[in-house]
Amino acid sequence: MIKYIIVLLSLLSFLHAKTSIVVTFPVHKEFIQKIAKDDFFIKVIEDGYQSFDKRGNLFKNEIYYSDVYLTLGLEEEKKYIELFKKKNRYMKIIDVSKGIEKDIVNGKVNHYIWTDPLLVRELVKNLYNTLSTLKSYKKEFYEANHKVLLKELDEFFLSLKKKFDRNEFYNIYVYEPYWHYIAKRYRINLYYRENRFTDLEEVPALIEHAQLHNIEKVLIKKGSSYEQAQSLASHINADIVEHDITKYNWKVNIQSLARKIARYKKNL
Known part of the structure; x- marks a missing residue:
């Protein structure tokens, strides 16, 4: 009986273990937290204070051996993807901007979609789907948070429109x-x-x-x-x-x- 209890506890511990996610910028971390709250360990590569190359080995190893890297197809992310593939072949690399229509600006695809509240709606939808796949048993929780976030984005879009209409x-x-x-x-x-x-x-x-x-x-x-x-x-x-x-x-x-x-x- 004790053996079965230990196995059950181990299984529950495994199911509820926090998946570690890597993102490129702090703003991407915020979007994930709006949906998943504190369900994931989220690590940011570029925090605006120190370049990745100058960070200590402890920080780098935490990044290298995370479970998932959520990208947006940014040009500056390519070097990290190449590095992570060498360091940790088990890391999942997922582009959460896929399916979002992007413009060509000055001859290049512009991936900086998150300055537009309506494109952020599409981005958070992709994040919701991705996070729900990573932790399917929390899908209803993520869905509820996702709906709240969409309403917040709609309201924010309109408030910005009023500001710019007066410009x-x-x-x-x-x-x-x-x-x-x-x-x-x-x-x-x-x-x-x-x-x-x-x-x-x-x-x-x-x-x-x-x-x-x-x-x-x-x-x-x-x-x-x-x-x-x-x-x-x-x-x-x-x-x-x-x-x-x-x-x-x-x-x-x-x-x-x-x-x-x-x-x-x-x-x-």
């Missing part, structure tokens, strides 16, 4: 396509510039272009390209806006971006 201008200089999907959704025009310093002979044409299109902001990834952006912004009297799409607290982060790039009409 006075819709044209911004950028170097990178990180904000393509939110710009497309809310009818903001992104004008792409080379990520380099502005030459003096370019200045007259630059000023003319900025005035013609009413461009008053330069949007860059936080922690990068600031000096180049400054050389651009100084000539057209534009504000530099820094933003990081990978941060945790996705909703607050997107709201912050909306505030920074919008200038609201006073009579609305």
Whole structure:
């Protein structure tokens, strides 16, 4: 009898053991937690503080020997996929962005879909299906959380729409396509510039272009390209806006971006 109890307890322990999941950015961890709460150990490769190469062996080994890597097809994820396949051939690698239609921007597929609340709806649906497969006995729990999240996303989409509907201008200089999907959704025009310093002979044409299109902001990834952006912004009297799409607290982060790039009409 004792033997059977031990076997039963071992089986229950196995069933309820936490699967370890690896994601690339903190924002991806947040989406999983919205659905699964604390059912999984979630490890983030790029936390914004230290590069993976400089992390200690303990951290790296925790990543290498996790059970699943949930990707979004990002170019920067390819090096990790190759590394993980060498270190742990049993790790499942799942692209949770499959089936979501993506745009070609500057000749490349743009995978940064999570700036658009409506595309996040599709992403969390894929996450819900994936997590339900990993722990099928928790499917009803995940489904309930998924429905709550979808409602939250719908409400957030509408609140952002109200903000951008009051915006006075819709044209911004950028170097990178990180904000393509939110710009497309809310009818903001992104004008792409080379990520380099502005030459003096370019200045007259630059000023003319900025005035013609009413461009008053330069949007860059936080922690990068600031000096180049400054050389651009100084000539057209534009504000530099820094933003990081990978941060945790996705909703607050997107709201912050909306505030920074919008200038609201006073009579609305």
